[in-house]
Amino acid sequence: THIPTTTLNNGVQMPVLGFGVFQVPAEEAERVVTDALAAGYRHLDTAAAYENEAGVGRAIAASGIPREELFVTTKLWIQDAGEQAAPAAFDRSLQRLGLDYLDLYLIHQPYGDYYGSWRAMEELNRTGRARAIGVSNFHPDRLVDLIDHTEVVPAVNQIETHPFFQRGTDHDVMRQRGVQHESWGPLGQGRDDLLTYPLLTELATAHGKTVAQVVLRWLLQRDTVVIPKSSRPQRMAENLDVFDFSLTEQEMTRIASLDTGVSAVFDHRDPASVA
Numbered sequence: 001t002h003i004p005t006t007t008l009n010n011g012v013q014m015p016v017l018g019f020g021v022f023q024v025p026a027e028e029a030e031r032v033v034t035d036a037l038a039a040g041y042r043h044l045d046t047a048a049a050y051e052n053e054a055g056v057g058r059a060i061a062a063s064g065i066p067r068e069e070l071f072v073t074t075k076l077w078i079q080d081a082g083e084q085a086a087p088a089a090f091d092r093s094l095q096r097l098g099l100d101y102l103d104l105y106l107i108h109q110p111y112g113d114y115y116g117s118w119r120a121m122e123e124l125n126r127t128g129r130a131r132a133i134g135v136s137n138f139h140p141d142r143l144v145d146l147i148d149h150t151e152v153v154p155a156v157n158q159i160e161t162h163p164f165f166q167r168g169t170d171h172d173v174m175r176q177r178g179v180q181h182e183s184w185g186p187l188g189q190g191r192d193d194l195l196t197y198p199l200l201t202e203l204a205t206a207h208g209k210t211v212a213q214v215v216l217r218w219l220l221q222r223d224t225v226v227i228p229k230s231s232r233p234q235r236m237a238e239n240l241d242v243f244d245f246s247l248t249e250q251e252m253t254r255i256a257s258l259d260t261g262v263s264a265v266f267d268h269r270d271p272a273s274v275a
């Protein structure tokens, strides 16, 4: 499969579809990522907090795929926030991944001294150790404040986005500010009520596709990068096979009606819900 790329605000090319490894146990990560690379994924999304970077790194090393053909993202966890702690956490992530640079380094959640983290990440970006830097789980107010008070505009904001939580206002703010919208939980983390929703099932049948494929396609047509996760090779292949059909304007509008405006997981503005 040829996976198209999007050009980030600093010129870096990011594949619009990648593979996420949240909740993949450390001992399974090497097998799962090996299968994902074999299926054709070249963009991987992990995080220090997932505790599986080492397994991801072993799979990358064993694959023999040239480094420049891969796009690897990891994330800075909240306990490592700040100008001193962030570079050390970055070094540990790189070491576990067995890499000497990252394609994208994200602030995982906006808590603690994330301005300090950002200054450290700007330096990692300047020296080329992180080709792009960005954020995750930033609502528009925090995102705009960060942009207005630092030098480098985040290349990406990775936020929960799926048909039940569409993030239209967030998307518009990001587009105006040159920040690429990336979806986490594109499939609603496998929720049955999404993957069996009648309207989505109807559209899937009409296109000879699955609901998962329709949802990923809908996100891609809204200029949103997707990183679905599956441990099963058959679903890995299914989730990649979304470049041979398009949803019509009318179908896009019908899916727009499913937005509840509410997170299906938790609201990142509530500090009490942060792990």
Ligand code: NAD
Residues within 6 Å of the ligand: 019, 020, 021, 022, 023, 045, 046, 108, 136, 137, 158, 183, 184, 185, 186, 187, 188, 189, 190, 191, 195, 210, 212, 213, 227, 228, 229, 230, 231, 235, 238, 239
């Ligand atoms: P997801 O929406 O990708 O759902 C994954 C689940 O959906 C799988 O476990 C499986 O149960 C099901 N599934 C996958 N493919 C399917 C298919 N073709 N048919 C039917 N069911 C299918 O959820 P996710 O893993 O939470 O999100 C994707 C990635 O986003 C993560 O792996 C991670 O990399 C990232 N993420 C980031 C944050 C953050 O705070 N930045 C939070 C959650 C996830």
